[in-house]
Amino acid sequence: MNLLTSMGALPLLGSLLIAFLPAANSKLIKQVALAISLLVAGVGISAALAFDTAKSGFQYVERYSWIPSLGINYQLGVDGISLILILLSVILVPIVIVAGWNESENGRFSVKTFYILMLILETMMIGVFAATDVFLFYIFFEAMLVPVYFLIGGYGTEARQAAAVKFLLYSLFGGLLMLASIIGIFVISGNQGGRSFDIGVLSTLTIDSTTQNFLFLGFFIAFAIKAPLWPMHTWLPDAAKSATPGTSVLLLGVLDKVGTFGMIRYCVELFPEASKTFTPIIITLSVISILYGAFLAIGQKDIKGLIAFTSISHFGFITMGIFAMTSQGNSGATLYMLNHGFSTAALFLTAGWMMSRRGSSTIAEFGGLQRVTPLLAWSFFIAGMSSLALPGLSSFVSEFLVLVGTYTRYPVAAIIATFGIVLAALYILIPVQKALHGPTTPGNENLPDLNKREIVAIAPVIAVIIALGFYPKPALDIINPAAQATIEKAGFTDPAPLVGGDK
C-alpha cells in the first residue's frame, strides 16, 4: 500500500482539479481546497494511528528506481520524527485554509492561484519529510521554495516582494551549499560499494574527519538558514512580517522545521563524528539565538515581528536539544517542533484576526481587546502562554525535556538557556498587557469578536495545545524510539544521571 505516495499526491491532484474550476467562483475553490486538505489530514491521522510505535526503523516504506544511472530512487518512509512533522503539516493546512478564508482575496494573483500554490506546497511538505533518498529530499527542499516564494510575494503586505526575494536567495544559497555536500557524499558512496543516495546506505559510510567536517557544514548551513539559527536568521522577520498570516503559519510552523528536521536526519545521522566536533559551536549559537531572539522580541512594536523573533528563540531551543546528543534532548526537540508548530499557528492566526480587524499590526493599537473581544483575546492569551511554556500547556513538556537533556551534557548552556524562559515571560506578557488588558485604544470599541469560522479554526489548535500539555504520551510514544535510534546511530549513549551526593 503506497500510503505516503497517496497522501503526497492527493493535494497535487487537488491543485490540478482546482486549476480546472472557474476562477470566478472563489467560494467553490475554497471549499474544494478545504475538502482536499481535510481528506489529506484524515489520511495522515490514520497513518499515525496505524504506525507501529514499537519499531524504530522506517515504516510505510516505498522504493522505486527513478534515475538508475545516477543511483537515484524514489524512496519514501517515515520514522517517528518525520511522521510527527507530516502530521503537523497535514493538520495545519486545513486550519490555515479555514482561518484565512479571505486572505487570498487581495493578492496580486487570483484566489485560485493561492489555493493551487497552497496545495502544491502541501505535497512538497509531505515529500520533504517522507523522503529517505537524499536526492529526492533535495528536490523537495528546493522545489518547495517556488510555491512559498509566490505565496509570500503574491499575497502579503507592502514589502512582500523584497521579502520573498530575500527568502528565496537565502534558501537557494543554503541549498546550493548542501548540493555540494550531497555531491561529495554521493561520490564517496561510489568509492565504497556503489553510488547511492539512500540514507540507510549513506549513514554506514566511513568518511575521514576533514571531509566529514566540510560535508557536514554544507548541510548544516543550509539547515541553519532554514531553521533559522543566529546569525543566519535575518530573512525570517522580513518574510513573516510580509506574508499573510496563513502563509506565515506554514512558513514558521512547518517549513522552518525542515531545517531542524534536516539537522537530525542528515547532519547527525550521516556525519556523527563531525556533529561531535561542531557541537560546542552549535550549542553556543543556539544559546545566542535563544537570548537574541528573546531580547529582540521584547523590543518589537510589530506583532508579526514579535512572533518571528520568539520563533528564533524557540528554534534555538530546538537546535540545542538536537545537538545535546541525548535521547531526552532529541525527543524534546522533536516534540518542541510539533508544539511550536501549533503554538505559532495559534499566535499567528489570532494576531492575523486582530490585525485584519484593527487594520494595523502595531501592538500598542490593540489596547483593551480583552473587554471588547474576549474570545479573541483569550485565544491569543493561551497561545502566548503556550509560547512561554507555561506548565500544563504543550510547550512546557518539550522545553523541559530539552533543558534536562542538555543539562546532562552541557550544564552551563542549559543554565544560560533557562534565562530564555524568563525573557519569554517578558516578551509575551508585555504585549498581552499592552494589547489585551490596557485601556481600550480609541477605535477599538466596536471590533467584532471571533465569528464561527474563526472559532472552528482556532478550537482544534488550542485543544491540541492543552491536550499535549497534560498528556504528551501519544506524541512521545511515536517520537521516542526514533529519537533513541538517532542518538544510537550517531554513536552516543545518554550520560548516567548523577544520583545522590557521593561522586
Next chain:
Amino acid sequence: MEFNAPALEYGALAPMLVIFTAAIIAVIVEAFVSAKLRAPLQLAISLGAVVLSFAQVLRLRGTQSATAAVNSVIVDGPVLFMQGTTLLLAFFAFLLIADFDAFAAQASAIPGSTEERAALQTGKVQTEVYPLTLFAVGGMMLFPAANDLITLFVALEVLSLPLYLMAGLSRRRRLLSQEAALKYFLLGAYSSAFFLFGAAFLYGFAGDVSLNGIRTAISSGGNDAFLLVGMISLSVGLLFKVGAAPFHAWTPDVYQGAPTPVTAFMAAATKVAAFGAALRIFYVALGGAVWSWKPVITAIAILTMLVGSIIAIAQRDVKRMLAYSSIAHAGFLLTGILALNQEGLKASLFYLASYGFTTLGAFALITLVRDSSGEVTDLNRWVGLAKRSPAVALIFATFLLSFAGIPLTAGFIGKFTIFTAAYDSGNIAVVVAGVLSSAIAAFFYIRVIVMMFFSDPEEDTVTVTIPSLNTNLTIWVAAIVTIALGVFPTPILDAVASLATFVR
C-alpha cells in the same frame, strides 16, 4: 612518387556530406531561383538536409571508425551524439530563421539607403542566411569529429566564417548588428591565428598533427617549451570560441547585435561544437600533460563562472544577460573538461544537449516580445509581462530556472552530473566555486522572474506577438525538453553513457 587516392568511408561521412551538399545546392538556388520561390525552397532544402543527415546519424549509431577520412575524421559515440544534437538544434533554428522578420532584406544594401527600402517594399529579399547556416552546421559537425589539427582548423573556419556574416544580417538596428559582426570577425580572426600558432608549435613538439601523434609524443617526452606554447595558444583559440573569460568580450556584443534567431542558433549549437572539439583535444591529445594545463584551466573555469555570474547582474538587456549567463555556463562546462574522466565526458554531453535546447527556447521566446520597432530586449520593459501574457512569462521563467539549476529542470541534472564528475576527479575547489557562482547567478535569473511576475507594467507599448507555428513549435519543444530532461533524464543519460567513449 606515386599518388594514392585517399580512401574515404562515404557511409561514415554521410551526415556531413549531406549537409555540405545541401549548402552548395542552396548557394545555387540563391543565385538562380526567382525571388518569390527562393524562401520556401531554401527552407525546404535546409530542413530536408537536416532531417536526412539526422537519419544518417541514427543509422551510424554504434559505429566506431578512426579512418573515415584517412585518419583525419573520427566517427564515434561522442561525435555522433554531438552531431545529432547539433542537427536537432539546427532544425529548430531553421524554423526560427524562417520567420524572416528579423533579417535584413538585402544585407548588401547600405543601412538606410533607398535600395534597402525598395527591397523591403517589393519583398525581394535575399535568403543567403540558409546556405550560410548550412555551412556553419557542417563545420560544427566536423569540428568535434576532427582528428588532426589541420582538420580542426578547417572545421573551425567553416563554422566561424558563416557565423560572422550571419551576425550582421539584422533587419533592425543594422549598424549595431554590423558592428557586432565586425567585432566578432576581428576577434575571431585573432583567435584563429592563436589556434594556428598553437597547432604549429604542437607540430614542432610532436612532429605530427594528429591528436594521437601528439598523445604519443607527450607520453614519450620531448621539447616541453614547444608543448607548453602550443597548448597555451591552442587553448586560447578554443576558449575564445566557447566564450570563456578572459576571452569572452565578444559574446555580449555579438549576442545582442545578431538577429535573435542567429543568436539562438549560435549560442546553442556553437557551444556544442566548440566543447565537443575541446573535449576531444584535452581528453585524447593533451590528457597526458594534464598537470601542465589543469591549474590554468581550473583558474579559467573559476574566473569564467564568476565573471559570467557577476557581470550578468548589471545587465539591463535580456540578450546581454543571457550572453553573460552563457559565459557562466561555459565555466560550468569547463569543469567537465577538467574532470578528465568518463564521468566528465558523459556529464558534458548531457549538459550540452540540455543547455542547447533551453538556450534555443529562451532566445526564441525573446523574438515574441516586441513593440512597433521590433524586438524589445530592454529588461525594464519586460516588467509586468506576466500580466499581459502569463504563458510566455511562465515558459520564460521555466527556462530561467533551468539556467539557474533548480531541481526538476534539465539544468539541474546537468549541473549535478558535471559537478559530480568534477568532485570525483578530486577537483573540489571548482565544485565549490561552481556552487557559489550558481548562487550568484540565481540572483539575476530570479530578478527577471520578479520583474515579470511581481511588478506592474508601466507602459503599454510592448506587446507579445502571437507566435507563428514555427516559433511556437520551437518554444514548446524546448520547454518540454527542459522539463522532461529534468524529471526523467534516464533515456538521455543512458544514451550518453553508452556513447561516451572516444575512439583514439
